[in-house]
Amino acid sequence: MRSEHAVPTMKDVAKEAGVALGTVSKVVNGIPVGESYRLRVEDAIKKLNYQVNSYAQGLKASKTYTVALLIPNTEEPFFASLVYYINLALLKRKYRMLLCSTDFDSAQEQEYVTMAQQNKVDGIIGLTYNPNLQIEENTPFVAIDRSMGTKIPCVASDNFAGGQLAAEKLADLGCTNVAFLRIGSSLDNEPNKRKAGFENGCLSRGLSYEMKVLDDGDSYDEFEYFLSEHIHDGKLSFDGIFCVTDRLAYLIIKTLHRLNLRVPEDVQVIGFDGIRPFQGTDYICSTIVQPVPEIAEMCVNLLLQENISSKPPLVCLPVTYAYGGTTREQDMRQD
Amino acid sequence: MRSEHAVPTMKDVAKEAGVALGTVSKVVNGIPVGESYRLRVEDAIKKLNYQVNSYAQGLKASKTYTVALLIPNTEEPFFASLVYYINLALLKRKYRMLLCSTDFDSAQEQEYVTMAQQNKVDGIIGLTYNPNLQIEENTPFVAIDRSMGTKIPCVASDNFAGGQLAAEKLADLGCTNVAFLRIGSSLDNEPNKRKAGFENGCLSRGLSYEMKVLDDGDSYDEFEYFLSEHIHDGKLSFDGIFCVTDRLAYLIIKTLHRLNLRVPEDVQVIGFDGIRPFQGTDYICSTIVQPVPEIAEMCVNLLLQENISSKPPLVCLPVTYAYGGTTREQDMRQD
DNA sequence: ATAATTTCATGTAACGTTTCATATTATATT
DNA sequence: AATATAATATGAAACGTTACATGAAATTAT
Numbered sequence: 001m002r003s004e005h006a007v008p009t010m011k012d013v014a015k016e017a018g019v020a021l022g023t024v025s026k027v028v029n030g031i032p033v034g035e036s037y038r039l040r041v042e043d044a045i046k047k048l049n050y051q052v053n054s055y056a057q058g059l060k061a062s063k064t065y066t067v068a069l070l071i072p073n074t075e076e077p078f079f080a081s082l083v084y085y086i087n088l089a090l091l092k093r094k095y096r097m098l099l100c101s102t103d104f105d106s107a108q109e110q111e112y113v114t115m116a117q118q119n120k121v122d123g124i125i126g127l128t129y130n131p132n133l134q135i136e137e138n139t140p141f142v143a144i145d146r147s148m149g150t151k152i153p154c155v156a157s158d159n160f161a162g163g164q165l166a167a168e169k170l171a172d173l174g175c176t177n178v179a180f181l182r183i184g185s186s187l188d189n190e191p192n193k194r195k196a197g198f199e200n201g202c203l204s205r206g207l208s209y210e211m212k213v214l215d216d217g218d219s220y221d222e223f224e225y226f227l228s229e230h231i232h233d234g235k236l237s238f239d240g241i242f243c244v245t246d247r248l249a250y251l252i253i254k255t256l257h258r259l260n261l262r263v264p265e266d267v268q269v270i271g272f273d274g275i276r277p278f279q280g281t282d283y284i285c286s287t288i289v290q291p292v293p294e295i296a297e298m299c300v301n302l303l304l305q306e307n308i309s310s311k312p313p314l315v316c317l318p319v320t321y322a323y324g325g326t327t328r329e330q331d332m333r334q335d
Numbered sequence: 336m337r338s339e340h341a342v343p344t345m346k347d348v349a350k351e352a353g354v355a356l357g358t359v360s361k362v363v364n365g366i367p368v369g370e371s372y373r374l375r376v377e378d379a380i381k382k383l384n385y386q387v388n389s390y391a392q393g394l395k396a397s398k399t400y401t402v403a404l405l406i407p408n409t410e411e412p413f414f415a416s417l418v419y420y421i422n423l424a425l426l427k428r429k430y431r432m433l434l435c436s437t438d439f440d441s442a443q444e445q446e447y448v449t450m451a452q453q454n455k456v457d458g459i460i461g462l463t464y465n466p467n468l469q470i471e472e473n474t475p476f477v478a479i480d481r482s483m484g485t486k487i488p489c490v491a492s493d494n495f496a497g498g499q500l501a502a503e504k505l506a507d508l509g510c511t512n513v514a515f516l517r518i519g520s521s522l523d524n525e526p527n528k529r530k531a532g533f534e535n536g537c538l539s540r541g542l543s544y545e546m547k548v549l550d551d552g553d554s555y556d557e558f559e560y561f562l563s564e565h566i567h568d569g570k571l572s573f574d575g576i577f578c579v580t581d582r583l584a585y586l587i588i589k590t591l592h593r594l595n596l597r598v599p600e601d602v603q604v605i606g607f608d609g610i611r612p613f614q615g616t617d618y619i620c621s622t623i624v625q626p627v628p629e630i631a632e633m634c635v636n637l638l639l640q641e642n643i644s645s646k647p648p649l650v651c652l653p654v655t656y657a658y659g660g661t662t663r664e665q666d667m668r669q670d
Numbered sequence: 671a672t673a674a675t676t677t678c679a680t681g682t683a684a685c686g687t688t689t690c691a692t693a694t695t696a697t698a699t700t
Numbered sequence: 701a702a703t704a705t706a707a708t709a710t711g712a713a714a715c716g717t718t719a720c721a722t723g724a725a726a727t728t729a730t
Contacts, residue, residue, distance in 0.1 A: 007397070009716055020680045025718060034678070051453045055393035056716035059685050062342070064390060073419060075614050080415040084408060087434050096401075098431050099422050118386045247613040277612065277619075278582040279410050284612075344686055355710045360688060369708070391686035394715050 008048040017044035028052055058120075067303060068098040068116035070109060070126035076247070077275045078290070079127070082144070085296030086125060093304060095122070106130035123303045129185055142303045144295065146189040150313050155298045156190035158316040162288040163197025164204075166242040166270045169286075169321050171205040173268055173328055175240030178207050179230075181223060181252060182244040183214040190316075191244065194272060198242055210238070224255050231259065236267050246271035249285045253326065269326040283324030291317045343383040352379035363387055402638060403433040403451035405444060405461035411582070412610045413625070414462070417479070420631030421460060428639060430457070441465035458638040464520055477638045479630065481524040485648050490633045491525035493651040497623040498532025500656055501577040501605045504621075506540040508603055508662050510575030513542050514565075516558060516587060517579040518549040525651075526579065529607060533577055545573075559590050566594065571602050581606035584620045588661065604661040618659030626652045 010024045017024070017040040026033045027041040044050070058064050067090055074083050087097045098121055100112035109130040116124055116139075123140035126133075133148070135141050143154045170178050180198050184191075195211065202209040212226045230237045236259075243249035249271030253263050263269050264286075274289030276282060283289075294317050302311060323329055345359045352359070352375040361368045362376040379385070393399050402425055409418050422432045433456055435447035444465040451459055451474075458475035461468075468483070470476050478489045505513050515533050519526075530546065537544040547561045565572045571594075578584035584606030588598050598604050599621075609624030611617060618624075629652050637646060658664055 011716080021716095022681070022718080022720090023679060026679090029718085032678095037679075051455070053394070053455055053716050054453070055390050055399060055455065056685090057718080058390035059388070059394050059687085059715090060717050060719085062685075073614070074409065074422070075412070075415045075419050077410070077412075077415075077613070080410050080412075080418075083415075083418070083434075084410050084436060087409070087436065091435075096433050099418075099434060100426075101419060101422065118389065120386070120388055120390060250613060251615075275613075278412070278585060278610075279408070280586075345688095346686080356687090357689080357711070358709060361709095364688085367708095372709075388686050391715090392688080394685090394717085395687050395689085397715075 007053075008050045009053070010050075012048055013041065013044045013050050016048060017041045062120075064120050064122050065095050066098050066121045067095055067300070068100055068112070068121045068124045068126075070100045070102055070112055070116075070124060070128055072104045072127065072129070073101045074099065078245075078273045078292070081292045082127070082296060085293045086299060089296050089300040093300065095300075095304070102128065104129055106133075109133060125299045125303060129187060131187060140303055142299045144299060145191055146187065147314060153302050153311045153313060153315065154190065155295055155302065155315045155317070157290040157295065157319050159190050159193040159319075160197035160200075161316075162272060162290075162319040163194035163199075163242070164201035165197075165319065165321055166194075166272070166288055167198045167201025167207060167209075168205060169270060169327070170240035170242065170268060171201075171207055173240070175238075175268060176207060177238050178202065178209045178240040178242065179238045180209060180211045180213075180242050180244075181226075181248060182212070183216075183218065183220065183223070183248060184244065185216050191272075194244055207240075220251065223252065224259075227252075227255060228259060231261075234260065236261055238267055240268045241270070243269065243271045246273040246275040246284055246287050249287070249326070253285065263326050264328045268328055270321075271324075271326075274322060283322050286324040286327040287322055289320045289322045291319065342388075343385045344388070345385075347383055348376065348379045348385050351383060352376045397455075399455050399457050400430050401433050401456045402430055402635075403435055403447070403456045403459045403461075405435045405437055405447055405451075405459060405463055407439045407462065407464070408436045409434065413580075413608045413627070416627045417462070417631060420628045421634060424631050424635040428635065430635075430639070437463065439464055441468075444468060460634045460638060464522060466522060475638055477634045479634060480526055481522065482649060488637045488646045488648060488650065489525065490630055490637065490650045490652070492625040492630065492654050494525050494528040494654075495532035495535070496651075497607060497625075497654040498529035498534075498577070499536035500532075500654065501529075501607070501623055502533050502536025502542060502544075503540060504605060504656050504662070505575035505577065505603060506536075506542055508575070508664065510573075510603060511542060512573050513537065513544045513575035513577065514573045515544060515546045515548075515577050515579075516561075516583060517547070518551075518553065518555065518558070518583060519579065520551050526607075529579055542575075555586065558587060559594075562587075562590060563594060566596075569595065571596055573602055575603045576605070578604065578606045581608040581610040581619055581622055584622070584661070588620065598661050599663045603663055605656075606659075606661075609657060618657050621659040621662040622657055624655045624657045626654065 010021055014021045014024045019037055019041060023033055023037055024041050027038055069086055071079050074080055090097050098116060102109045102112060109128045110133060113133060113135060117136055125142050127144040141152050143152050145156045147154045180195060182195060214222055243252055249269050253269055256263055261267055269285055271285045271287040274287050275284045277284050298315055345356055348359045349356045354372055354376060358368055358372055359376050362373055404421055406414050409415055425432050433451060437444045437447060444463045445468060448468060448470060452471055460477050462479040476487050478487050480491045482489045515530060517530060549557055578587055584604050588604055591598055596602055604620055606620045606622040609622050610619045612619050633650055
């Protein structure tokens with residue numbers, strides 16, 4: 001006994017329309033077919049409410065139309081934004097996304113790469129921290145923010161230029177004595193170029209600067225010590241701070257308030273990423289904005305394009321500066 | 336000519352191990368098989384680096400092990416959190432997620448439901464706003480935050496209790512004259528019960544209260560007018576405000592600052608959702624926290640469970656209160 | 671009017687699994 | 701020792717699609 005809700009197949013459509021199986025396939029795939037045949041098939045499709053079975057297609061084509069995205073989590077705003085735009089770029093091309101959140105865990109990253117290959121994804125986009133991730137030769141891979149050898153293209157913001165831009169902005173805003181604060185992975189990744197860019201900018205603009213760089217395991221408290229050591233008579237010796245991320249900037253601003261320093265009156269702060277709370281129009285702090293939609297589009301483009309020969313090893317996309325209340329451009333304008 | 340990188344199939348494994356196809360299938364699926372056979376197959380699998388083709392499995396089983404998630408976007412913190420935990424709950428069960436961001440657009444919601452069914456997903460979890468969404472009978476569906484008829488289970492926080500809790504907290508914190516602010520869809524959805532709960536709490540605690548409810552299309556500015564109308568001699572007539580979401584609370588707090596009112600000194604504010612900026616430990620405001628991990632787990636459970644008979648029409652999960660700097664529990668403790 | 675050519679629908683094979691009826695081997699029973 | 705029974709490996713069929721070789725019909729050329 002056939003189930004009452006048996007899902008119709010091409011065979012059913014062919015029988016209903018009185019045509020051959022192959023003809024139905026052609027109509028479904030938009031391949032030209034005699035007018036009368038097309039109409040009959042289209043009617044039958046509507047009548048039976050037929051929908052193609054993408055699994056059978058996938059089996060036949062040995063293509064899955066699925067791309068895995070490896071990302072530490074999907075809650076931090078920058079990652080959430082990447083997830084959103086990459087998913088969008090994939091859906092636009094009729095691809096779907098297998099979302100793998102790795103929680104910054106190397107073992108889990110490897111596990112997901114293996115799993116992704118088991119699920120026979122057509123490719124992987126990865127923002128990963130595992131320095132010796134094993135990727136199968138025949139699985140297309142695009143990395144975000146970290147070069148993983150010449151065979152794998154890497155997409156990132158122009159982090160060096162971003163660091164430089166931050167220094168230049170602080171100089172334009174009247175700073176003379178600035179600090180660079182960083183916490184996070186010391187892997188050789190693209191975001192770590194922000195430091196060199198900032199240094200470069202400080203030198204070319206004659207800013208005196210100090211660096212405080214913490215590692216992944218270090219305690220955030222060291223920043224508080226660092227800052228309080230630079231307070232004399234209630235005044236901070238820096239008039240500008242560049243934080244490696246908006247996240248850090250957010251925490252530093254809180255710390256500065258605890259230390260009875262006002263932002264931006266006593267010290268101006270610039271972050272990096274371009275986070276806007278609740279998808280609003282305002283940035284959480286003055287910041288160097290990463291072009292997330294463009295990064296997403298570029299990743300998907302590189303991953304799915306066929307002409308492998310032309311894949312560049314590193315694509316750096318331009319960043320911009322945005323005011324977010326923690327700098328003093330108003331004062332500048334009043335001049 | 337066979338490609339050099341031909342992907343190995345069960346057939347290849349069977350030949351390599353010198354056993355039948357069905358035996359390989361059993362080993363792969365963990366079905367007991369003679370010791371010597373198992374070992375030979377396992378060796379062959381390792382040697383050929385065989386991985387099952389989930390598309391062939393899907394075709395045979397007419398199961399896709401894919402669940403579509405319909406959600407307005409993946410960037411707003413509450414949604415991002417749902418995406419994260421639902422994805423996690425699905426991966427735990429070897430399911431994958433087809434992420435569909437609808438941008439609050441009814442037409443797009445319908446489009447995605449249709450597309451999800453074309454992709455032959457095993458079910459759909461949806462946080463949707465389209466009041467007359469067409470869902471196929473045989474596609475399992477679980478709704479979040481909005482009842483969609485008796486056949487479709489709905490999972491939500493206990494919004495009524497949350498509203499009540501907010502009123503009680505404000506009363507405990509010494510408020511006597513409070514306001515409820517809401518903006519958003521006027522659909523008959525679960526979150527809109529926060530208002531009734533709050534009202535109920537105010538009545539039982541003898542708080543005098545006022546409500547300002549705006550619709551989706553309305554301008555946020557009306558809140559600013561509303562608040563400024565209640566300022567006399569620089570003092571706000573409310574000493575407590577309950578905002579329907581943390582997002583609104585965030586905006587209202589900014590507005591209060593613009594109106595030269597201090598939070599929590601002049602007026603205490605409680606939000607709803609439990610948003611923590613940058614996945615930190617601190618909440619963005621004092622708030623009623625939604626149990627997102629539990630909501631996610633419940634959705635997946637309900638969607639994938641076989642015994643259809645026992646599906647409850649509405650599951651309300653308990654909320655909690657969390658301090659987030661915009662209320663004055665310190666003052667209470669100092670008593 | 672017949673032959674040559676083009677056009678296009680047909681239907682079978684194949685994609686890589688799982689399942690199930692059958693065949694084979696090992697074990698227990700008389 | 702010979703048969704009955706249990707245990708288990710085998711391999712063909714089927715899932716729904718696409719691609720391709722085949723053949724039928726229509727068109728053009730002679």
